[in-house]
Amino acid sequence: MPPDGGWGWVIVLAMSINNLLTIPMMQIFGFVFGDKLHDIGLSAINISVITNTSQAFGLLLGFINGALLKKLGYRKVAFASAFFIFIGFFTTAFANSFTTFLITYGLIYSTGTGMAKSAYFVALNTFFLKQRSKALALSFTISSLGPILLPQLVPYLLYSYGLKGTALILAAILSHTFVAALLLQPIEKHEKMDPEDDTVNAYHKEIITKSSDVTDIKPSFYDFGSTDDLDIINRSTLSLYTERRPTKRRFSNKMYTSLISFSEDTPDKPVSVDNNIIKLGIEDDLNAKENHLINRKKIFEFFKSASKLFELSLIVDPIFINIIIGISLAMFVDLNFAILTALMLTDFGLEKNQIATFMSVQSSAELIFRFAAPYVGCCLSDSPRILYMICLIFLSISRFLFVWVQGFTLLLVSAVCMGIFRGLRTIYMNLVIPSYVPLEKLPGASGIQLFLNGIMFLVGGPILGFVKDVTGSYRGCVILMNCLMLLGVFMWAIEMMIVKNKKKTVDQT
Template identity: 25%
Template sequence: MTELHDGGSKVIFPSSASVDKIVKVENMSKSVELPHDINDNEKCRDAGLNSDGDGEMRPPDGGWGWLVALGTFIISLLIPMIMPCFGVLFSHYLIEEGATSTTTAWIFSVQCFIWNIMALVTRPLIGELGWRKVGILSSVLTSIAFVISAFSPCPEFLFFSISLLSGIGAGIAVSLCFIILPLYFDRKRGVANSIMMAGICMGQIVGPPVARFLQDEYGFKGATLIIGALILNSCVGACFFHPVEWHLKKTRREAVSLPQEDEALLCEQNAKRNSAASNSQISCNESKGDQDLMPFAMLKKQRGGLHSAEASSISRNSSSLCISTIDIAGVGTIPVSELIEEPYPYVQDSNRSSSFCISKTFLRIVRGTAKDLTILRSPRVCILALNGTCFLNGYFNFMMIVPFAMQAAGRSLEDSAWCISISSICNLLLRVVVSSLSDFPRFNKRACYVSGFVVTSLTMFTFPLLVELRWQILTMAGFGCGIGATMGLYTITMIDVMGLDSLAPVFGATSFAVAFGFLCFGPMIGFIRDLTRSYAISMWAMGGTVLCSALSWFLMPAATRYDQRRADKQHQQPEKTNSKI
């Protein structure tokens, strides 16, 4: 063992036979041990870990973030298009097989239910597998779902292929895009969000005509196989999803001049803290040093290993050591927070069975999911969840039922495909414009968000009353504008109301409510259609659910005041406890 003293701090290295050195990096009041070669006065290259306290790690707000935005664009272009393509792609097949409107609605609604419920488990899955693995696996699963749907023996088989498999894969992939993109941007978040929204809308524009063309040329089986092959290309987009910790940028804090008395008091506090840290330094013997190498050995075996550079030296000018030459690509997909909370989850018992490890992983995912659901205790989140539930259920069910309603009125599938595409073009324009405008402080995001609810509901009430195709197209254009005004600010409104740190649990909890909404509203719409034999009444019912989203938003000021009072009470309780002590 070799002991080196640096400014009162003792650093212990293993014997000379060991190539890797262990350096303790203090971050967020906890120690993380990583193999490291120390180089004098070099900056830390490991993302998220700082060697000095004079800076702050912030999102890149560009750089690799634009490639992440490109990845979300590719996934959003290919996967969400299966929603508007459902009616065009499967309507002929379901009608020829004699499927009822209730069966069709159940297939679509169960898919939407599973699609949205997967958003709740996306964050725990990311913590276990990493961003890219989750994105690639979910994309492959969605592609497989459409490939096997081409060989569907009966309409009920679509419950397995489309509802279950594509619901799981597409739900995770799309949720991944909504969660990762805001982490890479701060000032340019609106512009980056508009790129992802452009992908969603372009998929809706191109998807229905392409599906119709493929059906005319290759039939139901050939068209479904080709759509499955196209979806497989979303794996390319998932490859850009690096952990944001790899690309954080350090911004220097501005020096603040303090009065002489305050400066002396601050120096005294720092001296006490450094003295306490020096006294708590743990000295290791040789056997303990060999045990200290076990965590990294296990981590290297599981994550692919870390590679350090060659010669190194210790800075004697400062007691803080930094990671200088770690190969970032070797770190895999381990976020810094994951290393801090549970650095080496498999160190205690290296002989655990694989089934036991899988069960522990599953339990961690379940615990993380349950923890995210507790955010529903906030009435603000409940209102956001109600908005999303009523709006998205009405929106997607309306898009699904339009081809059936137009065919019943004597229109062709080509007419319905063009109506959906026109609405998607207007949807695209409004999403891009609204998302970009959200970066400006004077832009009223909440007013625009609520106005989208109102416009969407009015067009849904109007569409069944129209007969001429041109007026139907014009109404669908207004429908697309309303959708774009709301969906362009969907996650931005969540961040505006609850903050960026709460985006993942808020998005998951909202999607959880939306999922159960699809399970209830979808079959109800099909039941209304079978009972009344009228698509108009079904569309009016969907317009009413969207209007409820606008009305519920007026409860947000009261919910904000309630959360503020509850937060004030929680802050007052520790103060009372400290005063008693």
């Protein structure tokens, strides 16, 4: 069982260091490079493509990250992420065109941040079970120091060292992600056995309960050729958590069909051949059919391995799909808003020191409420998803306030409101998927969710840039983003009502 402490708190520190350094870099990108992007003549669409590609590319590697985590472990993946993060930002200091910004910051740096998210997320969830929410809260609280301190540091660096010198210093700061990777250790060194622990037993009981919830999917059949009477045993059923139930199906009339299943632990299919074929002496035909069956088995094994490696069985669970769509919409909105904040405040006519103050005030409020999030959750006694939905609703209201108020004082009030609900939703967001998906499927689930996030950024980013160019203001972008986030909340609410009604109907019968 997870240690729920011990070296796990060092894992929390490692995740905190990584997030403290990498997350603020995304938020201050426009602050650091904004003037240069405008000097080289980039439009709002160009800037949006760069920033959203930076988010999307790393997230699109989610499937690959899940496989890498299974094959290499989170420590090696974290080292690789540190390398890409440092090289990406270091080379961005020398970027002078749309293409170079897209490659250095949009692709290389993004690869590192995407790998880091998966590695540290899995590492922390592996070391904690009962105290997972507190561990996440502590990690994100420490991480919040980055968005508070770095915006105050950047104006001084720009004044003293210029743009290129500032970018190189920030790259040197990012090299400390190697230190964070060094702190990760395999869970095997720290596991403990406590079979009497009621919480752990309940956790495993939950997995077993999910395993009994069968969701049969009608399989697809593909015609591979012809043969005489064959008894193909073990018709596989594609299900989230279940093993197959063997059945028999008989095929004749010179044709047989083959089932390709993405499920696990499917036994070989014994084949009985009519003795009349042997008597006819068509050994060549039998050899050809035998080779065909071998090839078919290889194809089956390939899909079976791919399904197991990437946890593709999760994509047939409608609740899981609805969960990751809602999270992806919210993440797309939140990260784009964070990236565009400095540019929006510049459009509002604020000076750089005022922009730095706004970002620090928001981050300070976020830090306080990240730490308070687990205790708020205990008081409300609701599931992480319900609490997350509540935070998203109030966060949308705060952002509407941000775009319509006038005056620096009222902007600071909106910054405090956004910081409060950003702090709360950050903790609950990272508990939604682990509270639904079994631990052994968490790397694959994380990869699928990150992949969907990447698709969202690729599709939605240019749209935001287009809206800004057409309207001439970022206010339209904020309204659109808020509507998208509320759409995710609405989808979750509909799903919960459907599930509740079905459960009520079953209880009545």
